[in-house]
Amino acid sequence: MEPDRETQKERADRNFVELLQSARVAVTGVQVLFAFLLTVPFSQGFDKLSLADRRLFYVALVSAAVASICYIAPAAQHRVLFRQGLKEMLVRRSNMYGIAGALALAVSMTAATMLVVDYLFHSTVALITAAVIAALAVWTWFVQPAMDRSAKGDDDSS
16 A cells, blocks of 8 residues: 555554564664673683773673663563554654664674774774774664655654
């Protein structure tokens, strides 16, 4: 059905399916990262990390957990709210969870990368690498689409 001919309910259903599809792509990466991070403290050599690196690991681990929660929330809430007539609200909320999940994922990826690079090289290289990773994530995931949205206008037709 053409988007301009669909009912509000059909549009909400389509939007929710699209949100879940995009979350499926991200959640796989988040789950792999989170699972890996959960095993790291039990590996040899972890006890040799500096306090600063342990704090960095904590940031990576917790932000991966937050990203997982955010990306799983729409499906869980859909189950709880099933047939309650709240799909439009669920679509808007799920979109916000997707944005929050992407932000948490960017933080986790940046912190995890910084931790590994710091272990391999030294703080300067780690800081530069983390800054590049963070800037790339912020640009591609948030700034560039925000600029496109701003240039198009903020209509709510999709």
